[in-house]
Amino acid sequence: MADPTDSPVTGSSIHHEDISDDLRTVRLAGRLDMLGMEPIALKFTSLTASHAQQVLVDLRAVSFLASIGIRSIVSSARALEAKGGRMALLVAPGSSVEATLTSTGISEVIPIHTDEAQALAALGAAG
């Protein structure tokens, strides 16, 4: 089910889709800086960290990932893990978002994929 939250002012958006009872995809888009995170941060937390599930966060349509966006992702991933769930990230290969996640070491603690089917399979297998 799609449940979009779009902000024409900040250009950021969040949509989600439940693949199964415990496997969810959350798609983020736009520029995730202070302005871009403001309208979607709460929705992101509630969609990713509310209960034990496997969550794939699709960042392929994110044009810019600032530390405020990374902090939100890490906080939710930690909360999800504490509940028994797991998060993985989907990025465009060679993108600046991938470089940011690698350079900050986040890719060492949250799995990163470049292929959606493989990412969902890995999460499904983990669940």
Added chain:
Amino acid sequence: MAAALPADQLHIQPDPHSLREASLWLAERCRQRSVPQELIDRLDLCLNEVLANLVDHAGPGALDTPVELLLDPGDPSGGSPVCLQVRDGGAPFDPTAAPSPTAPTVLAETGIGGLGLVMVRRFCDDMRYRRINDRNELTLCLSWPQETPGR
């Protein structure tokens, strides 16, 4: 000591909306000077993190003082880098001397503080700081890509 830069400058108020204005200004000016997109992206990230840190931590007095941005595109043939200077009226803060957080190895122990500084250090090639006239002056430089193979 940071050198004076030629005028290609913007004054902004340190707030989230102005971060976008600064980013657009940076991209436009860099493209006019044929700075490669990869360098623009890295400089954009650095500028965003420096300004976001200012908005979050510099205190109410600093938020009333415009931040001055100066861009020097350098010279790709002469080897001088693209440099961006950020001058703010916040409390003295030398990011070159601030400790780096330890690299995360386990999600449960991954901290969320200090990420911005980590990103600035990773994405710029040189970072210099000085305190001058009661203002912080931070200079971020990125080297132009080498055109000759086998550098």
